[in-house]
Amino acid sequence: MLERINRAYKEIARAQKTLGRKINIMEVCGTHTVSIFRAGLKTAFPDGLKLLSGPGCPVCITDQGYIDAVLTIADRDDCMIATYGDMIRVPGKKGSLETKSNKGNIKIVSSAEDALRLAKENPDKKVVFIAVGFSTTAPATAVVANEAIQQEIKNLLIFSNHKLVIPAMNALLTQKNHRIDAFLCPGHVSVIIGSDAYKPIVEKFKKPCVVAGFEPMQIIEAISEICRQIAENTPQVASLYHAAVTEQGNKTAQKIIEEAFDITTGCWRGLGDIENSTLKLKEKFSEIDAEKQLYIKPMPEEDIPGCCCGQILCGLMDPPDCGLFSTSCTPDTPIGPCMVSSEGACAAWFKYTRKKRQN
Amino acid sequence: MCLAVPARIIELKGDEAIADCMGNRIETKTTLIPHVKLGDIILIHAGFAITILDEEEAKKTWQLLADLENFSRNDNTDSG
Numbered sequence A: 001m002l003e004r005i006n007r008a009y010k011e012i013a014r015a016q017k018t019l020g021r022k023i024n025i026m027e028v029c030g031t032h033t034v035s036i037f038r039a040g041l042k043t044a045f046p047d048g049l050k051l052l053s054g055p056g057c058p059v060c061i062t063d064q065g066y067i068d069a070v071l072t073i074a075d076r077d078d079c080m081i082a083t084y085g086d087m088i089r090v091p092g093k094k095g096s097l098e099t100k101s102n103k104g105n106i107k108i109v110s111s112a113e114d115a116l117r118l119a120k121e122n123p124d125k126k127v128v129f130i131a132v133g134f135s136t137t138a139p140a141t142a143v144v145a146n147e148a149i150q151q152e153i154k155n156l157l158i159f160s161n162h163k164l165v166i167p168a169m170n171a172l173l174t175q176k177n178h179r180i181d182a183f184l185c186p187g188h189v190s191v192i193i194g195s196d197a198y199k200p201i202v203e204k205f206k207k208p209c210v211v212a213g214f215e216p217m218q219i220i221e222a223i224s225e226i227c228r229q230i231a232e233n234t235p236q237v238a239s240l241y242h243a244a245v246t247e248q249g250n251k252t253a254q255k256i257i258e259e260a261f262d263i264t265t266g267c268w269r270g271l272g273d274i275e276n277s278t279l280k281l282k283e284k285f286s287e288i289d290a291e292k293q294l295y296i297k298p299m300p301e302e303d304i305p306g307c308c309c310g311q312i313l314c315g316l317m318d319p320p321d322c323g324l325f326s327t328s329c330t331p332d333t334p335i336g337p338c339m340v341s342s343e344g345a346c347a348a349w350f351k352y353t354r355k356k357r358q359n
Numbered sequence B: 001m002c003l004a005v006p007a008r009i010i011e012l013k014g015d016e017a018i019a020d021c022m023g024n025r026i027e028t029k030t031t032l033i034p035h036v037k038l039g040d041i042i043l044i045h046a047g048f049a050i051t052i053l054d055e056e057e058a059k060k061t062w063q064l065l066a067d068l069e070n071f072s073r074n075d076n077t078d079s080g
């Protein structure tokens, strides 16, 4: 272990010398964010390396307009919400799902299959599945959409806001003020999309893209590899998560996604509208498409006053730079989604560093 | 919600499986990896198996999960 850490130190020093400044590496995976903090990696590396938490937590990147639309559905007596647990406390304009749960119509599910089961058990309700997440949860939603149609279950409605990570990485690097030198790419998303999916990013922006699992040792090795590439000016795609990630990814899952969803422009917190970044159900699923069946209109994107989640997700600010961090915004009284989600940068920062606001 | 866990398939009927993860029985769908067999170790994410893993990798992750669990217990905050 020590040997690998020493190697990382050497590569960081070499890369820093090549760039002539600090190196900024962004992770785009909530599991990496948590792993990095838990293992103390944020502070274990020399000052010359800065780790930025990017738009990798599905709860954090979900736009406020979508959240407010979900809260509007939760107010309807004819609907029941089926949601992954992480979404429950995200604040909208009027409360959160948690504050609306007294009617018993908000159910936490751990799989899209559970939403289908709920629909079967509650035939008198429209069960609305809050379909968020990246390419890891999107195929599950697609499978369940197919099952609902085959089994003629008409009271399951899917409100899809699945996101694709590559267009977001592209958008980040297109921003003029970005400070990203390389990406630490998500392990489980890459199981589905394959490591080759990052090639266009490397070709266009000449930034290293290295896939790692969530073991701290693998993250350290990925950082070494990134710094080696920066030092030698050989940006490329590499994967250290051989046990699960192939170059091509899971073709079956990719096909299921492709057959169920259209790729559209969609809004991300902090990044705004990104072309080809969001998955919406295809026409053939209109019958179970919540947006069509419940006539959901796009809600305007309104930021939470004082909350800087948007800038944090773009790697432009650290959580302690937010004026509300650890004063009025804490995991017990979260103001923005990055503090709500266990995989959010603000929550991880609060939990593992207890760092007070830097004035 | 991004965390995936390895588990060994102990029952398999069509695309519905029961898998064992450190003594916990997990219901999972194998639709995304159609060629899976009884006894295979799979990586489960949000109720769906997303890939097959080898034993060595699975063991590493189980160990890590066990460590995290101990960690969280001493940590008294919800780890999600």
Ligand code: SF4
Residues within 6 Å of the ligand: A306, A307, A308, A309, A312, A319, A322, A323, A324, A325, A326, A329, A330, A334, A335, A336, A337, A338, A339, A340, A346
């Ligand atoms: S500390 Fe709270 S208010 Fe500030 S950016 Fe994070 S979640 Fe938003």
